[in-house]
Amino acid sequence: MIRSLLLLVAALSLGASQKFVASKVCAKCHPVIYKEYMGSMHRNSSVANDPVHRAVWDKHPLKKKEKYNCGVCHTPSDTALTEALAKGEPALPEDNEIQKNEPIGCAYCHRIQSIRTHARQNLNILNETPKYYYAAKDGKSQEEKVEFHKTSSFFGLNRKTSGSPFHTIDYSNKLFSTGHICLGCHDHKQNKHGFAICSMNIKENDPEKHNCIACHMPQIPGSYSTIVKSETHAYHGFAGPHVRPELLRHAVSLEAKNVDGKLRVKIVNHSIHKLFTHPLRLGQLRIEIRRGGKTIEAKPVNFFTLLGHEGKPAMPWVADEVLKTNAIDASSEKVIDTDIPLEKGDHVTLTLGFHIVNPKAAAKLGIDDKEITDFKVLKSETFLF
Numbered sequence: 001m002i003r004s005l006l007l008l009v010a011a012l013s014l015g016a017s018q019k020f021v022a023s024k025v026c027a028k029c030h031p032v033i034y035k036e037y038m039g040s041m042h043r044n045s046s047v048a049n050d051p052v053h054r055a056v057w058d059k060h061p062l063k064k065k066e067k068y069n070c071g072v073c074h075t076p077s078d079t080a081l082t083e084a085l086a087k088g089e090p091a092l093p094e095d096n097e098i099q100k101n102e103p104i105g106c107a108y109c110h111r112i113q114s115i116r117t118h119a120r121q122n123l124n125i126l127n128e129t130p131k132y133y134y135a136a137k138d139g140k141s142q143e144e145k146v147e148f149h150k151t152s153s154f155f156g157l158n159r160k161t162s163g164s165p166f167h168t169i170d171y172s173n174k175l176f177s178t179g180h181i182c183l184g185c186h187d188h189k190q191n192k193h194g195f196a197i198c199s200m201n202i203k204e205n206d207p208e209k210h211n212c213i214a215c216h217m218p219q220i221p222g223s224y225s226t227i228v229k230s231e232t233h234a235y236h237g238f239a240g241p242h243v244r245p246e247l248l249r250h251a252v253s254l255e256a257k258n259v260d261g262k263l264r265v266k267i268v269n270h271s272i273h274k275l276f277t278h279p280l281r282l283g284q285l286r287i288e289i290r291r292g293g294k295t296i297e298a299k300p301v302n303f304f305t306l307l308g309h310e311g312k313p314a315m316p317w318v319a320d321e322v323l324k325t326n327a328i329d330a331s332s333e334k335v336i337d338t339d340i341p342l343e344k345g346d347h348v349t350l351t352l353g354f355h356i357v358n359p360k361a362a363a364k365l366g367i368d369d370k371e372i373t374d375f376k377v378l379k380s381e382t383f384l385f
């Protein structure tokens with residue numbers, strides 16, 4: 001009896017306490033990274049901060065059951081919530097500091113030790129040691145448990161430090177050099193019918209160089225810490241549909257050709273996943289021809305995955321089939337033969353972009369924010385014939 005009471009108290013105090021060091025603390029020594037993070041979708045992944053997530057959650061049957069299962073991926077730093085979920089207790093996202101400021105916090109990501117793969121969805125396994133963070137660095141992949149060191153040379157004139165005075169660093173976790181650290185949340189997700197509503201269809205050629213981190217967290221100017229200085233750091237805004245999509249421009253190529261007097265377009269996807277993965281997105285290729293003083297706009301080509309049930313479009317939690325898809329697969333080309341006649345002197349502008357939420361779905365979800373429904377550009381190029 002006493003023992004079970006003690007266990008209960010232990011469980012409660014664990015739930016109530018913050019298991020992770022607050023991201024604000026990291027800001028002191030990593031201000032550039034912290035500022036980027038605050039504008040990222042990993043800071044905005046909660047019901048409190050993402051109107052798209054909120055709109056879908058509000059219609060989701062799990063809301064009535066008070067089971068915010070989404071929290072495992074969308075707000076894992078809120079351990080009070082994830083522990084309630086694990087115990088099968090009611091768990092709804094509250095309007096607390098973690099949900100608002102760090103639903104997927106710095107310490108959560110940097111403590112991912114390994115990933116367990118499951119058919120339904122993968123699971124992140126974290127290390128249990130507080131203030132023990134994983135990272136990757138060229139030439140240091142053998143170094144574990146790196147502590148703070150001061151060295152001075154030349155009679156004390158040159159002082160240098162290495163490591164962090166606040167935390168231990170472990171450079172030996174391969175997930176941080178291959179990019180596989182992202183795949184606990186980003187690989188796939190099935191609904192309760194065992195149907196994959198989201199799958200990145202990842203095809204890898206060289207995970208050491210051509211990976212999630214290289215494209216979505218490119219090295220950009222600015223020091224990664226205030227104590228050990230560097231020219232560049234890994235971008236923590238996580239470039240994507242909501243945040244600086246132009247940083248991903250290099251991952252697609254556009255080509256325009258005259259084939260028997262008509263326009264042929266080729267889109268090459270250099271990325272290791274299919275484009276516009278999320279079922280809410282609507283990818284779009286827009287074609288504009290300038291001829292003489294006139295501009296002709298052709299009908300856009302759409303890229304999407306339409307989910308359904310019994311032959312009709314359906315919400316993700318009901319869906320058990322793909323009704324129609326025109327997705328651009330990983331490391332693949334899409335050739336589009338149009339019936340647009342070309343003339344000498346034509347300027348053809350190809351623009352590949354997307355709507356974060358397909359305008360038809362947005363209307364059903366009651367989303368009218370222009371930032372979300374307007375067309376956004378990934379890449380645009382003009383060709384002269």
Ligand code: HEC
Nearest residue numbers: 021025026029106107110133135162163164166225227228
């Ligand atoms: C008192 C200052 C300080 C605080 C607070 C701090 N760090 Fe650091 N951190 C450093 C320093 C200095 C380095 C650079 C060590 C090196 O490169 O030798 C570093 C390095 C890192 C690295 C590895 C970078 C690399 O590639 O070498 C990660 C990851 C990291 N910190 C995460 C965090 C997180 C997450 C927090 C908050 C929970 C945090 N830090 C809080 C000082 C700090």
Ligand code: HEC
Nearest residue numbers: 050052053056057060069070072073121185186189277278
């Ligand atoms: C297995 C992890 C996982 C679970 C569980 C999960 N999600 Fe997600 N969700 C993601 C990831 C990763 C993304 C980003 C994918 C992308 O941008 O293509 C995402 C994106 C979304 C988006 C798009 C948001 C936007 O701004 O475009 C919505 C809406 C969403 N999730 C709703 C939900 C709801 C509702 C639940 C719970 C019923 C849920 N998700 C559970 C991983 C998950």
Ligand code: HEC
Nearest residue numbers: 026030033034037042104105106109135136176224233234
């Ligand atoms: C979604 C997961 C994720 C989140 C959230 C996250 N990081 Fe990182 N961080 C990474 C990955 C992946 C890398 C790149 C591999 C590496 O250098 O370790 C990285 C790199 C770093 C580095 C080294 C940068 C460099 O250029 O060498 C530091 C320092 C760091 N993170 C600190 C932080 C801080 C502070 C926060 C919160 C403000 C944070 N991270 C949030 C995943 C994350």
Ligand code: HEC
Nearest residue numbers: 182186210211212215241248251270271272275276277278
């Ligand atoms: C060669 C560069 C490249 C690599 C490598 C890459 N991506 Fe992407 N990613 C892109 C481009 C381009 C887009 C923008 C088009 C789009 O939204 O799909 C994108 C979009 C995304 C999105 C948003 C998808 C959506 O719903 O619209 C997520 C999430 C994402 N990537 C995660 C990852 C993860 C996780 C990995 C590693 C497994 C990865 N990416 C590897 C280029 C890359």
Ligand code: HEC
Nearest residue numbers: 041045050053073074182185212216238239240241242243
């Ligand atoms: C703890 C789970 C988790 C991990 C780990 C994680 N993500 Fe995410 N990520 C999410 C969720 C959830 C979203 C969707 C947020 C939303 O739109 O509400 C997201 C969104 C994104 C987006 C879309 C951004 C945009 O502009 O729409 C990109 C890109 C992305 N993540 C890249 C990465 C990369 C790269 C890594 C690995 C370094 C990573 N993520 C690790 C959960 C995760």
